[in-house]
Amino acid sequence: MSEHKTIDVAATQMLDRAKEIGFLTTFDRAKAQEPRCTFGNTGICCRICLQGPCRILPKKPGGNKGICGAADYTIVARNTVRYIAGGAAAHSDHGRHIAETLLHVAEGKLHDYKVTDPDKLVRVAKRIGVETEGRDVMAITKDVASAALAEFGRVDETQELTWINAYTDEKRLDLWRKTTIMPSGINLSLAQLLHQTHVGTDSDPVNIIFGGLKAALCDIDGQHLATDLSDILFGTGVPVVTEANLGAIKADKVNIALHGHNPLLSQMVVNAAKEMQDEAKAAGATGINLVGICCTGNEVLMREGVAIATNFATQELAVMTGAMDAMVVDVQCIMPSLRSAAECFHTKIVTTMPIMKIPGSYHFAFDEHNAINSAKEIIRLAIEAYKNRDASKVSIPEIKNTVVAGFSLESILNIFGKINPENPIRVLVDAIEAGEIKGIASLIGCNNLKGTHDQNHTAIAIELAKNDVFLLAGGCSAQAHALAGMMNGEAVKKYAGEGLKKFFARLNAAAGLTTELPLMFHTGSCVDYSRQQDLVNMLAKEMGVENHEVPYVVSAPEAMSEKAVAIGSWNVAYGNPTHVGVIAPTVGSQLVNDVVTKIAEDVFGGFFFWEPDALKASERLVEIIEERNWKNAM
Numbered sequence: 001m002s003e004h005k006t007i008d009v010a011a012t013q014m015l016d017r018a019k020e021i022g023f024l025t026t027f028d029r030a031k032a033q034e035p036r037c038t039f040g041n042t043g044i045c046c047r048i049c050l051q052g053p054c055r056i057l058p059k060k061p062g063g064n065k066g067i068c069g070a071a072d073y074t075i076v077a078r079n080t081v082r083y084i085a086g087g088a089a090a091h092s093d094h095g096r097h098i099a100e101t102l103l104h105v106a107e108g109k110l111h112d113y114k115v116t117d118p119d120k121l122v123r124v125a126k127r128i129g130v131e132t133e134g135r136d137v138m139a140i141t142k143d144v145a146s147a148a149l150a151e152f153g154r155v156d157e158t159q160e161l162t163w164i165n166a167y168t169d170e171k172r173l174d175l176w177r178k179t180t181i182m183p184s185g186i187n188l189s190l191a192q193l194l195h196q197t198h199v200g201t202d203s204d205p206v207n208i209i210f211g212g213l214k215a216a217l218c219d220i221d222g223q224h225l226a227t228d229l230s231d232i233l234f235g236t237g238v239p240v241v242t243e244a245n246l247g248a249i250k251a252d253k254v255n256i257a258l259h260g261h262n263p264l265l266s267q268m269v270v271n272a273a274k275e276m277q278d279e280a281k282a283a284g285a286t287g288i289n290l291v292g293i294c295c296t297g298n299e300v301l302m303r304e305g306v307a308i309a310t311n312f313a314t315q316e317l318a319v320m321t322g323a324m325d326a327m328v329v330d331v332q333c334i335m336p337s338l339r340s341a342a343e344c345f346h347t348k349i350v351t352t353m354p355i356m357k358i359p360g361s362y363h364f365a366f367d368e369h370n371a372i373n374s375a376k377e378i379i380r381l382a383i384e385a386y387k388n389r390d391a392s393k394v395s396i397p398e399i400k401n402t403v404v405a406g407f408s409l410e411s412i413l414n415i416f417g418k419i420n421p422e423n424p425i426r427v428l429v430d431a432i433e434a435g436e437i438k439g440i441a442s443l444i445g446c447n448n449l450k451g452t453h454d455q456n457h458t459a460i461a462i463e464l465a466k467n468d469v470f471l472l473a474g475g476c477s478a479q480a481h482a483l484a485g486m487m488n489g490e491a492v493k494k495y496a497g498e499g500l501k502k503f504f505a506r507l508n509a510a511a512g513l514t515t516e517l518p519l520m521f522h523t524g525s526c527v528d529y530s531r532q533q534d535l536v537n538m539l540a541k542e543m544g545v546e547n548h549e550v551p552y553v554v555s556a557p558e559a560m561s562e563k564a565v566a567i568g569s570w571n572v573a574y575g576n577p578t579h580v581g582v583i584a585p586t587v588g589s590q591l592v593n594d595v596v597t598k599i600a601e602d603v604f605g606g607f608f609f610w611e612p613d614a615l616k617a618s619e620r621l622v623e624i625i626e627e628r629n630w631k632n633a634m
């Protein structure tokens with residue numbers, strides 16, 4: 001763990017406050033975990049059966065394998081792909097929930113949801129092969145939602161997943177078929193992977209990794225349909241100007257944080273809050289103020305311009321302001337410790353999903369049939385809590401920064417289209433060919449307290465921008481840039497290299513927005529990374545090269561969650577070089593580590609590399625961009 005906890009000034013202030021009141025935060029708990037167990041850290045601890053834990057102890061006779069005979073490479077490979085299974089399950093289950101809701105909309109069962117973006121519905125329908133000509137919106141909706149749900153239960157292994165098939169070029173699909181990683185059904189592939197990694201099933205590390213990649217393709221499939229259907233239900237993001245950091249919490253308002261990942265309820269809270277300002281005023285506040293944390297925050301930021309309070313590692317600190325009246329959480333990346341933090345204040349923690357409860361917090365069983373009323377009840381709970389707020393405990397850091405966000409693929413292409421209406425993607429290709437920009441990087445992923453909170457996210461962004469790399473961002477990484485004041489036009493002036501500045505000047509002149517474009521385009525939550533991949537696929541096509549020849553890299557400086565492992569893995573399968581800023585638990589097996597960092601490139605064109613040092617990582621990322629083969633291939 002790093003000596004410095006965070007680069008965020010507001011978070012530092014709140015950490016002092018936590019210390020004052022004696023609350024131990026995640027930063028204290030991270031310290032308490034040191035030193036880490038080397039076996040776990042390098043991935044050579046197996047707990048897959050009850051004979052374990054088995055560790056690799058090469059110096060002891062019989063200790064160089066687990067009790068069943070599993071070698072280090074089997075143990076490391078199994079552990080790694082089980083992360084992927086967890087991540088893919090989380091993302092795709094999120095997608096399934098949205099799909100089910102959309103189907104119920106089509107069946108006329110829900111009154112609080114509707115098709116908000118029928119144009120996107122038609123685009124998605126056409127892409128996945130659903131007939132649109134002369135059909136009404138609800139009939140198309142029903143078929144699209146049904147096609148999404150069919151991704152989960154399909155067991156016929158002669159068939160393939162619809163979404164990745166519809167959005168990926170034929171050569172890459174063929175490569176996946178040849179390497180036997182093309183999935184048929186999401187549930188099937190995830191169950192097979194758990195089977196494959198059961199004690200005494202597969203011990204071949206390469207075969208296990210291929211099983212893992214199959215699950216990773218289920219992850220992107222579930223992600224893609226989640227994004228498409230969320231856009232259909234709630235609208236596709238357009239550029240918005242808002243703010244980020246704890247200063248977005250307002251002392252004179254009823255503050256409600258929307259935290260987690262799923263927009264189904266949070267969008268309803270946004271809608272209900274618009275109607276309920278007077279109830280908050282009647283309680284003595286000047287209104288209701290919504291703020292976002294983690295990816296639910298990104299969802300409502302993209303579509304509604306809701307401000308970002310903070311990101312994953314600092315979620316407890318939003319409670320430390322003493323002005324958070326309710327925190328509404330759904331699924332994933334929600335620290336169980338929020339409840340203990342809330343106990344120091346008047347804050348209500350409200351869980352809303354059947355699979356996510358925190359002992360001692362309020363559970364509102366979210367009912368999509370009664371969604372707006374559920375949202376209203378939650379807001380009323382926050383208003384009641386506000387009445388009990390202790391003004392003497394309120395201490396909100398006066399720190400917030402302007403954020404320009406809302407860059408769905410559609411809105412990115414719309415901006416490019418202002419320069420080249422016939423062929424928007426050409427604008428990016430022209431800039432690459434002219435050497436104005438070197439390439440594109442996606443800055444993604446989590447917070448991980450093995451390093452200093454947000455430090456490497458921002459340091460890598462600055463280095464890449466200086467080297468004329470056009471930046472996309474999502475998840476908690478995007479939030480790190482937003483919190484640090486880097487997601488606006490000022491940051492372009494401050495950090496972009498000359499070529500990137502010129503590119504932005506042309507875009508700004510054409511875009512016709514009331515604000516300047518930001519240093520990095522925030523594409524949304526982690527479930528939305530298919531937006532990036534779709535852009536790369538379009539680039540490859542326009543450049544006439546293969547995916548892995550596009551000057552594109554991915555960086556997850558603080559990867560933490562199982563979802564991050566799944567995301568990184570499908571990126572590699574798509575041909576993308578993927579930097580991870582923490583040393584991955586694959587290093588316990590030279591063989592497995594070599595497969596994912598070297599051999600993967602021979603097979604897929606993409607590969608992982610681990611580099612905790614921001615400067616070294618940036619240098620390597622720029623080098624890789626420059627080495628990509630597009631010039632020779634075009």
Ligand code: BF8
Pocket residue numbers: 261294295312332333444445446447475476477525526527560561563564
């Ligand atoms: O899906 S970046 S800490 S919040 S997992 Fe979680 Fe990681 Fe944040 Fe969003 Ni993504």
Ligand code: SF4
Pocket residue numbers: 046047048049050051052053054065066067068069070075199200
């Ligand atoms: Fe040990 Fe093998 Fe069981 Fe793993 S599966 S815990 S290596 S006996």
